Amino acid sequence: xxxxxxxxxxxxxxxxxxxxxxxxxxxxxxxxxxxxxxxxxxxxxxxxxxxxxxxxxxxxxxxxxxxxxxxxxxxxxxxxxxxxxxxxxxxxxxxxxxxxxxxxxxxxxxxxxxxxxxxxxxxxxxxxxxxxxxxxxxxxxxxxxxxxxxxxxxxxxxxxxxxxxxxxxxxxxxxxxxxxxxxxxxxxxxxxxxxxxxxxxxxxxxxxxxxxxxxxxxxxxxxxxxxxxxxxxxxxxxxxxxxxxxxxxxxxxxxxxxxxxxxxxxxxxxxxxxxxxxxxxxxxxxxxxxxxxxxxxxxxxxxxxxxxxxxxxxxxxxxxxxxxxxxxxxxxxxxxxxxxxxxxxxxxxxxxxxxxxxxxxxxxxxxxxxxxxxxxxxxxxxxxxxxxxxxxxxxxxxxxxxxxxxxxxxxxxxxxxxxxxxxxxxxxxxxxxxxxxxxxxxxxxxxxxxxxxxxxxxxxxxxxxxxxxxxxxxxxxxxxxxxxx
Amino acid sequence: xxxxxxxxxxxxxxxxxxxxxxxxxxxxxxxxxxxxxxxxxxxxxxxxxxxxxxxxxxxxxxxxxxxxxxxxxxxxxxxxxxxxxxxxxxxxxxxxxxxxxxxxxxxxxxxxxxxxxxxxxxxxxxxxxxxxxxxxxxxxxxxxxxxxxxxxxxxxxxxxxxxxxxxxxxxxxxxxxxxxxxxxxxxxxxxxxxxxxxxxxxxxxxxxxxxxxxxxxxxxxxxxxxxxxxxxxxxxxxxxxxxxxxxxxxxxxxxxxxxxxxxxxxxxxxxxxxxxxxxxxxxxxxxxxxxxxxxxxxxxxxxxxxxxxxxxxxxxxxxxxxxxxxxxxxxxxxxxxxxxxxxxxxxxxxxxxxxxxxxxxxxxxxxxxxxxxxxxxxxxxxxxxxxxxxxxxxxxxxxxxxxxxxxxxxxxxxxxxxxxxxxxxxxxxxxxxxxxxxxxxxxxxxxxxxxxxxxxxxxxxxxxxxxxxxxxxxxxxxxxxxxxx
Numbered sequence: 001x002x003x004x005x006x007x008x009x010x011x012x013x014x015x016x017x018x019x020x021x022x023x024x025x026x027x028x029x030x031x032x033x034x035x036x037x038x039x040x041x042x043x044x045x046x047x048x049x050x051x052x053x054x055x056x057x058x059x060x061x062x063x064x065x066x067x068x069x070x071x072x073x074x075x076x077x078x079x080x081x082x083x084x085x086x087x088x089x090x091x092x093x094x095x096x097x098x099x100x101x102x103x104x105x106x107x108x109x110x111x112x113x114x115x116x117x118x119x120x121x122x123x124x125x126x127x128x129x130x131x132x133x134x135x136x137x138x139x140x141x142x143x144x145x146x147x148x149x150x151x152x153x154x155x156x157x158x159x160x161x162x163x164x165x166x167x168x169x170x171x172x173x174x175x176x177x178x179x180x181x182x183x184x185x186x187x188x189x190x191x192x193x194x195x196x197x198x199x200x201x202x203x204x205x206x207x208x209x210x211x212x213x214x215x216x217x218x219x220x221x222x223x224x225x226x227x228x229x230x231x232x233x234x235x236x237x238x239x240x241x242x243x244x245x246x247x248x249x250x251x252x253x254x255x256x257x258x259x260x261x262x263x264x265x266x267x268x269x270x271x272x273x274x275x276x277x278x279x280x281x282x283x284x285x286x287x288x289x290x291x292x293x294x295x296x297x298x299x300x301x302x303x304x305x306x307x308x309x310x311x312x313x314x315x316x317x318x319x320x321x322x323x324x325x326x327x328x329x330x331x332x333x334x335x336x337x338x339x340x341x342x343x344x345x346x347x348x349x350x351x352x353x354x355x356x357x358x359x360x361x362x363x364x365x366x367x368x369x370x371x372x373x374x375x376x377x378x379x380x381x382x383x384x385x386x387x388x389x390x391x392x393x394x395x396x397x398x399x400x401x402x403x404x405x406x407x408x409x410x411x412x413x414x415x416x417x418x419x420x421x422x423x424x425x426x427x428x429x430x431x432x433x434x435x436x437x438x439x440x441x442x443x444x445x446x447x448x449x450x451x452x453x454x455x456x457x458x459x460x461x462x463x464x465x466x467x468x469x470x471x472x473x474x475x476x477x478x479x480x481x482x483x484x485x
Numbered sequence: 486x487x488x489x490x491x492x493x494x495x496x497x498x499x500x501x502x503x504x505x506x507x508x509x510x511x512x513x514x515x516x517x518x519x520x521x522x523x524x525x526x527x528x529x530x531x532x533x534x535x536x537x538x539x540x541x542x543x544x545x546x547x548x549x550x551x552x553x554x555x556x557x558x559x560x561x562x563x564x565x566x567x568x569x570x571x572x573x574x575x576x577x578x579x580x581x582x583x584x585x586x587x588x589x590x591x592x593x594x595x596x597x598x599x600x601x602x603x604x605x606x607x608x609x610x611x612x613x614x615x616x617x618x619x620x621x622x623x624x625x626x627x628x629x630x631x632x633x634x635x636x637x638x639x640x641x642x643x644x645x646x647x648x649x650x651x652x653x654x655x656x657x658x659x660x661x662x663x664x665x666x667x668x669x670x671x672x673x674x675x676x677x678x679x680x681x682x683x684x685x686x687x688x689x690x691x692x693x694x695x696x697x698x699x700x701x702x703x704x705x706x707x708x709x710x711x712x713x714x715x716x717x718x719x720x721x722x723x724x725x726x727x728x729x730x731x732x733x734x735x736x737x738x739x740x741x742x743x744x745x746x747x748x749x750x751x752x753x754x755x756x757x758x759x760x761x762x763x764x765x766x767x768x769x770x771x772x773x774x775x776x777x778x779x780x781x782x783x784x785x786x787x788x789x790x791x792x793x794x795x796x797x798x799x800x801x802x803x804x805x806x807x808x809x810x811x812x813x814x815x816x817x818x819x820x821x822x823x824x825x826x827x828x829x830x831x832x833x834x835x836x837x838x839x840x841x842x843x844x845x846x847x848x849x850x851x852x853x854x855x856x857x858x859x860x861x862x863x864x865x866x867x868x869x870x871x872x873x874x875x876x877x878x879x880x881x882x883x884x885x886x887x888x889x890x891x892x893x894x895x896x897x898x899x900x901x902x903x904x905x906x907x908x909x910x911x912x913x914x915x916x917x918x919x920x921x922x923x924x925x926x927x928x929x930x931x932x933x934x935x936x937x938x939x940x941x942x943x944x945x946x947x948x949x950x951x952x953x954x955x956x957x958x959x960x961x962x963x964x965x966x967x968x969x970x
Contacts, residue, residue, distance in 0.1 A: 004649070006671070009649055011669065015670060016683075016706065019705070020706075023705060077709065125644050125669075156496070158610050162650075162651040164650045165648025185494070196497055199498055200609075202817070206511055206821070221562065264840065316813070322810055325807055326801045327645070336691070348686055
């Protein structure tokens with residue numbers, strides 16, 4: 001399917017500012033913007049980057065149609081020269097980004113744009129929207145999947161998603177974060193997220209009896225028979241009827257793999273009872289799937305209580321990230337180039353220390369323990385600093401508590417921001433969705449458990465190189481810009 | 486722009502069930518489904534229906550492409566006869582719905598489908614998604630706008646929306662709920678929601694000084710100059726520079742209408758100080774716009790504290806309905822037709838009384854006080870009941886507390902569910918977005934203030950006719966279906 005033309009999915013002020021830059025002659029000044037976020041949703045210890053593929057699609061498809069220009073003309077705010085310029089407008093700059101599926105932390109750039117001011121400013125809204133939305137859901141999914149402790153989690157939330165993309169791309173992000181499948185058929189068709197599903201209560205109600213509904217389903221889908229057992233009474237009607245249908249339809253065909261689903265009631269109590277009934281009927285391979293307003297906290301509690309659950313369907317609380325539904329990525333100017341092409345760092349001051357930006361065109365390195373391959377910290381450097389000498393010990397500070405520090409000796413580095421667009425051309429091979437998901441799982445597996453606690457996790461250090469730190473302090477003191485040293 | 490083909494935006498089980506109905510010969514049985522919701526987000530007293538226009542677009546565009554069928558074939562779960570049937574699949578049934586912008590209440594149908602089982606089941610996911618998303622945002626917007634007490638509210642949240650539709654249609658829903666404008670340009674282009682905007686902090690940072698940034702903007706947009714004054718220091722730098730730019734650029738041209746925007750800091754303190762500075766400079770017509778993680782509660786408190794604010798920009802907390810981001814509309818079978826065409830009511834039982842459905846094919850009437858035009862209660866009736874005789878007093882029960890009742894005498898009725906599709910043909914004239922918004926405002930204006938309290942509002946009564954109530958009780962007793970009397 002052709003991607004929509006989302007060129008006009010921009011805050012209106014991007015256009016008035018672009019027109020302003022264009023008319024005032026500032027449009028061609030090279031500027032640098034960082035996307036970063038300030039707090040991890042749900043008080044977690046890490047977030048998962050996602051949405052880059054949609055940024056790539058957007059940038060490649062970026063153009064104004066004649067109808068778009070005609071529409072803008074009706075606003076009576078844009079010069080004809082500017083509208084004429086938009087007719088051939090394309091993104092011609094550079095974008096660096098963290099690959100999808102990477103654990104990310106507050107304060108560090110997850111995407112950096114270097115482009116003419118008019119272009120860099122224009123793409124702000126969509127870039128943020130794509131990264132914020134999918135990173136939110138991938139992060140939530142990672143929490144839910146982690147709580148499920150290895151039991152598969154399917155994303156079931158389309159009907160409660162915030163719009164069609166909320167469902168389609170939400171399922172994609174949930175898969176990146178570790179979900180095994182989705183209910184959303186279109187996500188499978190468009191993004192190869194495996195679609196799955198069982199039956200609704202209405203299926204059971206459509207038949208004269210619950211047993212008939214189960215029998216017909218088993219005959220239709222003997223290899224995928226998961227029966228919803230809570231339409232009437234789980235233990236007195238649903239499970240017995242399911243057992244009878246399995247015994248009469250599946251077992252004679254030699255099929256022992258089947259399932260029941262519960263979508264209401266006390267899931268700990270009911271699954272324990274149901275498990276016992278299934279086992280006593282010899283259906284030890286029958287899996288128990290549960291759903292009903294689940295999230296990572298309820299899943300954790302169900303498992304602690306010994307609920308007999310083989311897999312989870314998670315709906316509205318995942319697809320909307322209900323407990324904390326905003327990923328607060330921002331897009332901030334961090335540098336400009338002067339007429340001589342020197343990079344001049346810029347800072348945004350705020351009364352709130354958390355809102356002060358990390359200035360400059362930066363590179364970000366993840367520091368790994370050479371023995372365990374576990375990440376120890378991230379380090380932001382100025383783009384043209386001499387590289388970190390990995391043969392020497394490295395001292396890392398927690399920038400929020402500079403008295404806290406640690407020294408690492410046996411480590412290696414990986415650069416986090418990779419080139420995605422150079423001179424407007426995409427230079428990045430988009431990985432397959434399966435590759436992204438496997439990469440994410442491996443990265444999360446290697447995070448310290450302390451960082452993966454659902455509540456009150458250990459804080460991962462994101463440090464600034466000495467040079468970058470000094471620059472930031474100097475800019476704060478002068479409250480403005482500063483020439484690159 | 487052509488709407489996307491969202492045919493496959495369905496839970497996968499809709500397809501496996503549809504295939505099941507088709508193959509088992511149940512696909513042609515006429516069934517009735519209701520969309521309704523159980524609780525009002527944020528503990529509010531009313532919700533606002535929205536999303537119907539997108540349901541209409543979806544239904545009219547509903548078809549499977551050859552690529553869709555090829556994709557489904559790869560799943561190895563669908564019979565060739567079924568896939569062949571899907572090739573010419575269209576919706577041929579009836580849909581009744583509450584017009585967009587109508588205040589709605591828990592338990593009553595807001596959309597009813599009468600169709601062949603296979604069709605009625607198939608459209609579940611998208612219908613719910615469209616109604617749930619936009620009703621959620623329209624309801625939230627109504628709360629925010631109400632808190633603002635007549636001051637205009639602009640929707641600014643695209644960058645934090647949950648996907649592109651979250652932004653575009655979220656802006657549409659926010660407008661229905663009472664917002665005055667949006668930042669989302671594409672919502673203006675596609676749905677005629679007026680787009681608006683000022684400048685970002687990056688505009689100020691792009692210039693050598695804050696004053697230069699303001700001066701250039703005033704020169705560019707003398708009739709729409711709203712200057713963002715919090716990039717450096719609101720009271721020592723931002724407001725003085727704005728005043729200077731207004732005085733040097735706008736006043737000489739005779740322009741007195743202008744504005745400043747604050748996006749951080751203590752908005753009560755800063756706006757009081759800024760208002761004083763502006764007034765002392767003679768800029769009494771300069772409006773003060775504020776933004777920064779606002780919602781109905783913060784807006785209410787700002788106004789109570791006497792903050793000097795003329796309009797609000799509301800972002801992430803509106804576009805995601807952050808404090809309660811799920812509208813829990815469900816889609817439940819309420820009746821079937823037998824071979825003789827008799828309507829047989831169906832009920833869904835649950836251990837949780839709140840999850841028991843109101844059975845039957847229903848009509849819903851809103852009862853208005855003839856003197857004040859205020860709605861008193863809603864009444865659900867069986868589709869073929871003799872009409873309520875408005876010349877006689879009517880006794881209304883709170884169905885959750887049947888000892889609570891009231892008698893109304895001087896009243897008139899309006900039917901809430903209007904025909905949208907009959908026999909697969911759209912019979913509904915979609916109102917313009919302006920008409921929907923004006924209708925919504927009028928409807929909300931006529932609700933009792935007690936229902937519009939943000940917290941702990943009075944509960945609006947949604948009653949069942951005696952006949953419908955008796956049917957429900959009978960079905961509950963027999964735990965199943967019941968012939969229509």
